[in-house]
Amino acid sequence: MAVIELKNLTYHYPLSETPALQSIDLEVEEGEFLAIVGANGAGKSTLCYTISGFIPHFFKGELAGSVNVAGMDPTKANLGTCVQKVGLVFQNPFNQISGSKFTVYEEIAFGLENLGVDPQEMRERVDEIIRRTRIADLRDRSPYALSGGQQQRVALASILVMKPQILVLDEPTSQLDPIGSQEVFQVIKEMALQGMTIVMAEHKVEWLAEYADRVLALSAGQIIKLGTPQEVFSSSELPKHGVGISRYTQVARRALQENLWLEGRRMPVTLDESIEGFREIIP
Amino acid sequence: MPERMSFFIPRESRIHSLNPLTKLTLAFSLIIIAFFCPGLFLPITINFLVLVPLSFLGKVGKEFIQTSIRLLLPLFAFLFVMQSLFYPGGKTELFGIWIFSVTSEGVVFAFRTATRILVMVSSFLLLLLTTHPSALMSDLARRGVPASLSFIITSTLQIIPQMQAKAATIQDAQRSRGLDTGGNLINRIRSLLPLVGPLVFSSLVDVEERAIAIEARAFTLPVEKTSLVEIPDSPAEAILRWFLAAVAIITIGYRIWLSLSSRI
Amino acid sequence: MKLIDSIKRDFNTMTLVMIPVAIAINVVIGQIVSLLKLPVYLDSIGTVLVAAICGPWAGALTGTLSNIIWGLLIDPNAFPWFPVALVIGFVAGWCAVGGLFRAWWKVIIAGILVSLAAAAISSPIQVYLYGGITASGSSFITAFLLQSGRDLMTAVLSTNFLVEPIDKIATCLLAFVSARYLARFPRPENIMGSSSR
Known part of the structure; x- marks a missing residue:
């Protein structure tokens, strides 16, 4: 069953002549992990905001076409209802801290307080989520005194604790150092393996190739490719639109020129696929 | 990183464990009494017989005295010099300095103003030294703020x-x-x-x-919010708050009655 | 009902997030200015900024809370002056609604109006609470006027009418310059040039 359904969606930001998204048709199944790739300004964030209801509620502007997310029309429901169904985590970890709480534990409970959850249940849910996101040791620290990676896991926990049906991640690791990114990716991977529906805009192609079910490539607000990571990341069209292809694909292409890759064998997008391919030619 | 950003000193004491609203009510009542009751020596009595002992009961006595001196000494010095020299209703000259004369009315006026300000600042200081700002705010939010x-x-x-x-x-x-x-x-x-x-x-x-x-994080969702932190309160404290509020109101009433009867 | 609508119009989530930043701007710049020992306060730039882009009610709230926060963190002496800060935000807000934040020379007029309102409110507080004398340099002017035979309220009022405009004009101009970089606030038309009307 599709939990996200976009039909012929076109969106203009206020006062903007060119559409930020144009004729988008997209269906995402329950439990699916969809990755969004594209150059800066391709419309990745705009798509994330549309699925999570911030477009049009927060950004205003003109939206045409139909949107159906988790059984509701986010353009008609109020934003408070949208955010209960769709959780949003974005780039800058620092700006996602509510600012009104003095400890990590209270910070994570902030969303539950706003939902009117009973304090007893609140504690149980916060305890569980800090365990799953591996931040139990940070519980009494000030959210502002953490590293970027830690802050981003707090942001993730703060959203996950609200039990959204769909998790939307807008480049959650782009402002983190390698270790911080690793920690955040680990949590996202576990969520994906547990069957959560995830939509994630991200640049790290190799990681997406490993874990995403499907990949959507955007350019100038339009879909240029939608398919399995294998289909999308090995496509020769992507670099033309400023989207990076997998490092393994790049190596294999070069290998093909040097006769080190079998003619007609599909291009690898993961480490395992490329090792398999090289095993065939180098005994 | 950030320097200490509030007066709050985390300690275990009878005053710390009071409900924040009780301390806030106490502060307001004492200020109203100090400003509305006539007695010249009443404010300074409140300060030394109520506020200072309470601050020691709250284990913040040293900080209480240090901070109030730091906050008020420059103002008081200025106040005394200016008022004793320039108080407009000054008639009784105590002594003269060059072309200026220090009047006893000016000194009394400066004393009255200074001791009232002392109560105002110290009452809040007692609240702030013993109450975490977030506890005060969530208690107020719980009560409908x-x-x-x-x-x-x-x-x-x-x-x-x-x-x-x-x-x-x-x-x-x-x-x-x-x-x-x-x-x-x-x-x-x-x-x-x-x-x-x-x-x-x-x-x-x-x-x-x-x-x-x-x-x-659903901040604007129109449902009644709940609170993770539970703040201590007791019926006895509620009675104390009503009592303090009543004293404050009676004080204001008494003052109004005084000024009305003096006009007749 | 019109009043409630007018108040509601000022507050969206942007306002809610903007106000703490504005208060912090007031406090931090106010502290730096007092350290630099300049003859102005400049402790209401944030208040005027919110008043201009979010509206008079939001401005009044920012001013009031600035004084409460200043009292909570730095000096409880700030509490009783909150009506002054409230009025600064409120008057600046209506100046902006009336179009006085659309060009720099109009902003000077706004600064004068704000300073008159501030002086009118602060003088009685200064007289009744502090006997007319506060620990600021301008109290020397008050003392001089007292010596020359003015009554206390006249002396304090004249001092404040003399001193306030410089500070408030500077404050409004600084807020005006900062405001031009912002969008998506409840009353963006207040700061846009007349061409966009």
């Missing part, structure tokens, strides 16, 4: 130290580029502008993302 108001105050308390750090960074950067921040008036004004600009802009850039972040 809008959540957005408590959000604004608590997040301000967190933003200020960050902005101070940011200001220090910008000042250092400007200084390393050779900007003179000392010296004469013109220099000091000149040094201000390159600080204000970057500070204001850099703080405002983030506002939009932060608004999205709190929306994503």
